Amino acid sequence: MSTSSLLLERLSALIQQAVRDDAARHGLLPIQLQVLHYLVQANRYSDLPIAIAEYFGITRGTVSQTLAVLERRGLLVKQTDPRHGKRIHLQLTDNARQILEHSWVQRLDSALHSLPAAEHTEAGLRELLSALQRLNGQQAFGICQHCVHFCPDSHGHHCGLTSEPLESEQSQLICREWQAPAQSRET
Template identity: 65%
Template sequence: MIRTPMILERLGALVHQAVRDDAARHGLLPIHLQVLQYLAQANRYSDLPIAIAEYFGITRGTVSQTLSVLERRGLLTKARDPVHGRRVHLRLTPQGLAILGDSWTERVQAALCAEPASARLDETLVDVLAALQRINGRRAFGVCSQCAHFRADAGGTHCGLTGEPLAAEQTVKICREWAAPIPTD
């Protein structure tokens, strides 16, 4: 009998409880904390309200209400895109980042860093995640520099999909336009 589904369920339940506890400690709902965590990892193609809806599988109305609470609490700001006028980018404030400083993700990161096999586990979990996303027909949201569209040359890094240059800090963040690289054998 494979125990992995049960272990994943158990890990999911523990993470869910940790998110609830962390959110309550700051007077927030779990989705508020999850959105803050997402935005801390999102690149400029993914720091949009529609990307949040896609990532969490929630309605635009829920996203709108969540963003209003976070903005009112001073945890994020909204900025119009200079090129695409109707597009709004979301940025965490120092207060928003501070909430994440002692969150469940930091505790999990510390636990994983203590394990010598964490790199292999990370690769395995990424493979499982990608397979489940394909089965469910969801956007993948992977790390920019690991995308089929990522390009690096003498002129720097840029997105092969949009042609836009990428700042170094953007290449290590998640992107909603991510596509699995084509294996080279």
């Protein structure tokens, strides 16, 4: 095993511990907290129960149980998509956003940005993530504006896959329909 593999394994263990600690502090299970973190960064193509299952590699039943708890706790609400009748979008409540304000993600982000050459670190992590997703046959998920389908137009932006307009804030969130541009493998 290489030193890099050992370092990544240790980083993973530390992150998992931070997630467990934060979740316990709020009376949540780790997956419940992780779903909240996912939803805060998911665009309208990705704030769906099926996208959560794909993102975390868990069953629809686990997602359903997780969402039921979060809804009962007042941390998310379900909204029917006006364009696609049976599709349910998941929206975080203010209570959920408060939980996320001082979480492990902010601490990790702070540590990453304190590194010299943080941009190179991020690029390397993106490449590693893409490689692992390909090896494991998992859906990529990535930032909308870095997708092959992202199209600037005279009115702002639209998705080349769905032909729907994209609000500026939506284009900065993760999308389950994301595909790497031909010249890049960014995730």
